[in-house]
Amino acid sequence: MNRPLKMFLLTCLAMLAFAANSLLNRVALSDTDIDPASFTLIRLLAGAVFLWFIHAYRPSGERLKRKASVGGNWLSAVALFIYAAGFSFAYLSLTAATGALLLFAAVQITMMAVALSRGERLNAMQMLGFTLALTGLVILLLPGVSAPSWQGAVLMLVAGVAWGIYTLRGQGATDPLQTTTGNFVRAVPFALLCWFVWGAAEPDAIGVWYAVLSGGIASGVGYAIWYSVLPSLSAMIAATVQLSVPVLAAVGGVLLLSESVTLRLLVASMAILGGIAIVIGARKTQRQSPDVKSTKAD
DSSP states (O other): OOHHHHHHHHHHHHHHHHHHHHHHHHHHHHHSOOOHHHHHHHHHHHHHHHHHHHHHTOEETTEEOOOOOOOOOHHHHHHHHHHHHHHHHHTTTSOHHHHHHHHHHHHHHHHHHHHHHTTOOOOHHHHHHHHHHHHHHHHHHSTTOOOOOHHHHHHHHHHHHHHHHHHHHGGGOSSHHHHHHHHHHHHHHHHHHHHHHHOOSSOOHHHHHHHHHIIIIIIIIHHHHHHHHGGGSOHHHHHHHTTHHHHHHHHHHHHHSOOOOOHHHHHHHHHHHHHHHHHHHHHHHHHHOTTSOOOOOO
């Protein structure tokens, strides 16, 4: 398998994991009695345990080699915790569509601001694609959405900024699995403190299983895959690709939660995915052209 195809497939897998994580959060907090603090703690703890096991016993050649050390750092761990906690608490007062719009708007603003500060610029085709993708996101999420509560809106915006920072910091990871494991392990104490203050003594059993799936599979494995492809993506492309997550989550809602298929969903999906394709394609053309100087920041 050639490298571009491998990066494309891994990116798609990471986005599917993020969408699955969104669906698990939505189902747990709406259909079970688990509280957001408990969900956050179990999610991060499950991710830490699952990733630690994979990291410590991953194969090296023909034999299993124990790798006891973990990477990551405390700043990334704090960003991970703020994202996970803000995401869960915000959905106590926000609809799914409103929360997704606020989250990804904050992610895009954060990542674009950092990218522009590093000297990265969009060419005309990239600007067209990015605008098309954003337009599709608005088409998908804005119509019929009531005004959110200011408490929930602030929490989701903070979660989006934290996720943008966490994503950008992952671009420098030399060992994605080791880095992600360390960040999850370091985030657990913050989630435990949060649970002591706001959590329930006996979380809902079904909600606990949703949180375990969210942390161990959708979050832990998904983030490890995402970290592995980030070094190959510019900040602008990484920001744009993530616009596909609300679309994938919406499709998952149709298939798994029996939500109806609408023309709005189809049009928005084509706009967002088409815009992403334009941004990535324009970036590839820009790199290959001898007359265009790359603007990607190192």
